Structures are given as structure tokens and as C-alpha cells.
Amino acid sequence: MSDFPTEHVLLTPGPTPIHPRAMQALTRPMLGHMDPEVFALNSDIQADLRVMYGTEPETFTALLAGTGSLGMEAGFANLVEPGDEVLVCANGSFGRRMAEMAARYGAKVRLVTAPLGEAIRPRDVAAQLTDDVRMVAVVHGETSTGVLNPVPEIAELVRSSGALFTVDAVTTAGMEPFHMRDWGVDYAYTGAQKCLSAPPGLAPIAVSERAFARFGARRTPTPLWYGDLGGLHDYWVGQTYHHTVPVNLHFALQAALRAALEEGLENRQRRVRQMGRVITRTLEPLGFTPYVHRPEERLPTVLALRLPEGFDDAGIRGQLRQRDISVTGGLGPTAGVIWRLGLMGESARPEPYRRLMTALGDLLGDRDLADRYEHHLQEETRELVSV
Known part of the structure; x- marks a missing residue:
């Protein structure tokens, strides 16, 4: 063991x-x-x-x-x-x-x-x-x-x-x-x-x-x-x-x-933006939307997404934690309003978010979630930097 x-x-x-x-x-x-x-x-x-x-x-x-x-x-x-x-x-x-x-x-x-x-x-x-x-x-x-x-x-x-x-x-x-x-x-x-x-x-x-x-x-x-x-x-x-x-x-x-x-800072910058697009597009049909309205003001390394109406923030995050997956909610005034998904360093890779999408799809009863993730990932694959 x-x-x-x-x-x-x-x-x-x-x-x-x-x-x-x-x-x-x-x-x-x-x-x-x-x-x-x-x-x-x-x-x-x-x-x-x-x-x-x-x-x-x-x-x-x-x-x-x-x-x-x-x-x-x-x-x-x-x-x-x-x-x-x-x-x-x-x-x-x-x-x-x-x-x-x-x-x-x-x-x-x-x-x-x-x-x-x-x-x-x-x-x-x-x-x-x-x-x-x-x-x-x-x-x-x-x-x-x-x-x-x-x-x-x-x-x-x-x-x-x-x-x-x-x-x-x-x-x-x-x-x-x-x-x-x-x-x-x-x-x-x-x-x-x-x-x-x-x-x-x-x-x-x-x-x-x-x-x-x-x-x-x-x-x-x-x-x-x-x-x-x-x-x-x-x-x-x-x-x-x-x-x-x-x-x-x-x-x-x-x-x-x-x-x-x-790896190169510009390559890392490209990688984080590509992963951000993949995650946002995958979660959009569930009602997740960018918290920051102006695209140029969005921080690529911390993806802030407004939660869908009626979404059980604490409950879902707790169930994800039981599956060894940690995501973070809002802080202070944004608690219960947003998720803050880290896209820094080694978290800005396809595999960690593949785990999230598989688990989240299971918890929410969305059988297509993992497939949507793979589809959007493939769209970005040609430019994803693999190190």
C-alpha cells in the first residue's frame, strides 16, 4: 500500500x-x-x-x-x-x-x-x-x-x-x-x-x-x-x-x-487562456457565466464564473471534495455567487479539469458534460502547449 x-x-x-x-x-x-x-x-x-x-x-x-x-x-x-x-x-x-x-x-x-x-x-x-x-x-x-x-x-x-x-x-x-x-x-x-x-x-x-x-x-x-x-x-x-x-x-x-x-512565459500565457476558453465553453450550457463582464478585465489565472440560479454551491463543492477534487467558491460578498477556478501552473492542464468535468457531470446528471469538455479541448488541441 x-x-x-x-x-x-x-x-x-x-x-x-x-x-x-x-x-x-x-x-x-x-x-x-x-x-x-x-x-x-x-x-x-x-x-x-x-x-x-x-x-x-x-x-x-x-x-x-x-x-x-x-x-x-x-x-x-x-x-x-x-x-x-x-x-x-x-x-x-x-x-x-x-x-x-x-x-x-x-x-x-x-x-x-x-x-x-x-x-x-x-x-x-x-x-x-x-x-x-x-x-x-x-x-x-x-x-x-x-x-x-x-x-x-x-x-x-x-x-x-x-x-x-x-x-x-x-x-x-x-x-x-x-x-x-x-x-x-x-x-x-x-x-x-x-x-x-x-x-x-x-x-x-x-x-x-x-x-x-x-x-x-x-x-x-x-x-x-x-x-x-x-x-x-x-x-x-x-x-x-x-x-x-x-x-x-x-x-x-x-x-x-x-x-x-x-516552457516560456508566453507559452504559459497561451496555455492558461486556452484552458480558460475550454472550461468556460464546457460549463456555459449549465448556466455558468463569466463574473467579470469586460473580457479584457478577466484574470486568466483565476477563472471567476457566476453560478447558475439555484445552484447548490456548498453542497456540490462538498461532494466534489469527497471525490478528492477541490474547487473554491467566492470570498466575502461573492460567497455563494461565484466559483473561482485556479488556472495557475500545473492546474492549467487538461487532466485535472477532465477529472472535474467527469465528477460534476455525474453529480448534476449531465451525461454530456465530459464529452463537451473533450470536444472543446480538441478544438484547442492544435495550439495547446504540451510540456
Whole structure:
């Protein structure tokens, strides 16, 4: 009998199924966090993160020993001081989390909002972007609603203002091309367990030279010791002790990150969009419809679908869970209104959703559901990237 349970199908907005190469890397013998081989590994990770984020050649990149929320918090802890004006774009739960964190570090927070299911409007950002704003922060892909915010357009506004620009790339980096240098992003972060399909527990970050200069000019010490950019730089660049890093998670992330870059970010972008079309067309006859009305505002990596009228959300998800399939419902105001289907990393493949369609068809008495899925999949097969 296997020591492991039956493979569970994760179709959530995170975590995602672990990439096979990352799983293998987890089982390697332990090394010390100050070992020369680990420092060499870290250097490779830094270089690959620069490619993933599209940074300048010497941009500081690193892994924080925590999830994406630590990446979010470290940005405000290092780059915001009490009294700073911070403009936060909030059109969902994670934009609101940004605002809360910034306020806890003493920022005077202004909000730019949009209705749930709609993207932030650049004109609304421009209306509040005054000379005293020290930072603008936005979630690229709002996981809670499946909205893709117009980061390039917002970045263009921020570039001429002198403010730092912070971007939550948790559901975009590693699956969607991200152009930190060209857009003018100063601080970006994601979570290992999202688009890269590595285990949870690491937050890859990238910090521009401009942001590092702001950090260096702080009037007060960074209140978050664990995520202090100076201490992190000492370890990642100076190779001196700061804290014990989770070594095997570094090896696993490096394996998953290298696999993503070998596949190619544009190929991954194509793959996720193709799978999104297949799933949407398959579920449409049941009454599932896109929650985000404007196609250009739909986040490809988190497919938000409005549920059919009378659909037993909790009941069906519970029955799917009994069949080792996890899907996620809405968050907060969208609970019972939408499903959020993860299409990040290894979840954006035909087989996991084949399992879902077979089970869902059985539960709903729709004998044609699995066949419709295969039909739409075949229509896309010629362009589906197989790795």
C-alpha cells in the first residue's frame, strides 16, 4: 500500500499542484543555509527571478521565508514610514489587505476603488495622484474576484509622479509576462505556491534600485526585523548570516521556476487562456457565466464564473471534495455567487479539469458534460502547449 493518499485534484486559486521537479527537489538531503552549494543555488534563483519579473540586470531579488502575504507586508514595512501618503487601489479582498497593512505601518492611506468584478480605472488613480503621494500600490490579479487590473496604464501615471510603485503579482508572475523594468515597477512579489507550482512557504520579491534608495534613506529603522531589506541583502548578496532559510523549499522553488522559464512565459500565457476558453465553453450550457463582464478585465489565472440560479454551491463543492477534487467558491460578498477556478501552473492542464468535468457531470446528471469538455479541448488541441 502506498504511503500517500490518492492524488487530490487542486483546482483552487492556490495552492496549486506541486510541479514534479519541485516535488523531487524537496526530497534531497538537507544542507546548511550557509553552505556554498546553497549560496550558488540562491544566486541562480536570483538570476531566474530577474527573468521572470523582467527586471534590470542588477535588480535585487530574493525569497522571503513566508507566503505572498509576507511579500506584501515586507514592502510596506521597508518602504513606508509613519505619515507617508500611500495610494492603494482596492477592488477586492487583497487590495483591502494592502490598505490595512499600509495603515498598520503608519501610512496615511487613500483608496482608489472600483465595484466588485470591475478593474481599477486609471483616470481614478490620476485624480488622486498628488505630489505628496509616496507610494502607489495595486494588485495585478485580484484573486478574490478574478479581475485583472491595468498595471501598465497605472504604471505610466506613477512614473512621472516620483512615487514608488508596488505591485502584487501573486496570481500573475510566472504565468503572465511581467515587465518590471519597462513598466517602472519598484517592488513586486508573488507566492511560490501560485503560478510556479512550488510548495507554499516562500515569497519571491524584486526591488528596484529606486526603492532600495528609498529604503536606505529611511528616518527610522524597519519595524519588521525578519523582512528587513538590509538584512536580506546581507544574506543574499553578502552571504552573511541573517536567519535560517528553508533550504529544501529553495531547491524546490528553483526547480519549478526553471521549469516555467524553460516552457516560456508566453507559452504559459497561451496555455492558461486556452484552458480558460475550454472550461468556460464546457460549463456555459449549465448556466455558468463569466463574473467579470469586460473580457479584457478577466484574470486568466483565476477563472471567476457566476453560478447558475439555484445552484447548490456548498453542497456540490462538498461532494466534489469527497471525490478528492477541490474547487473554491467566492470570498466575502461573492460567497455563494461565484466559483473561482485556479488556472495557475500545473492546474492549467487538461487532466485535472477532465477529472472535474467527469465528477460534476455525474453529480448534476449531465451525461454530456465530459464529452463537451473533450470536444472543446480538441478544438484547442492544435495550439495547446504540451510540456
